[in-house]
Amino acid sequence: MNTRRIIGIIAAVALVLLTGFIGYQLGLRSAEQASSSKDAKAVAAGFVTAMTSGQVSQAYEYGSAFYKSKNTQASIQDVSDKLTADGVKISNEEFYLGRDSVSGQAFYLALVDNLPPSTTTGKTTANFIVKLVFEEGVWRVDSLQVT
Numbered sequence: 001m002n003t004r005r006i007i008g009i010i011a012a013v014a015l016v017l018l019t020g021f022i023g024y025q026l027g028l029r030s031a032e033q034a035s036s037s038k039d040a041k042a043v044a045a046g047f048v049t050a051m052t053s054g055q056v057s058q059a060y061e062y063g064s065a066f067y068k069s070k071n072t073q074a075s076i077q078d079v080s081d082k083l084t085a086d087g088v089k090i091s092n093e094e095f096y097l098g099r100d101s102v103s104g105q106a107f108y109l110a111l112v113d114n115l116p117p118s119t120t121t122g123k124t125t126a127n128f129i130v131k132l133v134f135e136e137g138v139w140r141v142d143s144l145q146v147t
Contacts, residue, residue, distance in 0.1 A: 037095065037097045037106070039138075039139055040095070040097065040106040040108070040132050040134075040139040041093070041095045041106075041108060043062055043132060043138075043139040043140070043141065044095070044106075044108030044110075044130040044132055044139075044141065045090065045093070045108070045110070046058075046062060047059055047062040047130060047141045047144070048090060048108075048110060048112065048128050048130065049088075049090070050062065050080075051076075051079065051080050051083050051084075051144070052080075052083045052084060052085065052088040052112060052115065053084060053088070054080055054081075054084040055080075056073055056076050056077045056080050057073065059076055059080065060073050060076055062140065062141045063140060063141050063142075064133050064135050064140035064141060064142045065135065065140075066133075066142055067140070067141055067142055067143065079144075079146075082116065082119075083112075083115055083116070083126075083146070084116070085114055085115055085116050086114075087114045088112060088113070088114050088115060089112070089113040089114055090110050090111070090112055091110070091111050091112075091113065092109075092110060092111040093108070093109070093110045094108070094109040094110070095107070095108050095109075096108075096109075104133055104134035104135075105131070105132065105133055105134070105142075106131075106132040106133075106134075106139065107129065107130070107131055107132070108128075108129075108130040108132065109127065109128065109129050109130075110127070110128045110130075111125065111126075111127055111128075112125065112126050112127075112128055113125050126146050126147060127146070127147045128144065128145075128146055129144070129145040129146075129147070130143070130144055131143040131144075
């Protein structure tokens with residue numbers, strides 16, 4: 001009975017330690033994801049602000065390698081010229097981080113008001129959809145869609 005009791009105590013201690021370790025790891029992962037989510041959202045919001053305030057070189061620097069390979073600063077300038085206005089307001093922000101840590105992708109959606117009137121519809125409001133990727137340890141803008 002002494003041996004059984006010792007084995008039971010060792011098993012209980014091991015179970016408590018394992019449970020504590022797993023909880024600690026989940027807490028770390030949750031904290032990392034929250035930090036990563038905050039960083040990615042800040043990059044996306046900064047990019048939208050740069051695009052709507054005419055800061056083309058800053059908007060370009062937010063871009064991923066793929067984004068930069070598909071867009072020149074001149075092409076970004078063309079888009080920014082259509083979006084630049086005083087008093088632009090960003091609202092209804094939504095953010096979606098990839099479900100697993102290896103996906104390295106996120107999406108940022110926002111409603112932007114007080115834009116220059118659209119040439120096709122005359123609207124001064126648009127939805128911005130920004131796709132982000134985790135590249136070389138930082139979040140970068142991979143694409144932008146304005147609808």
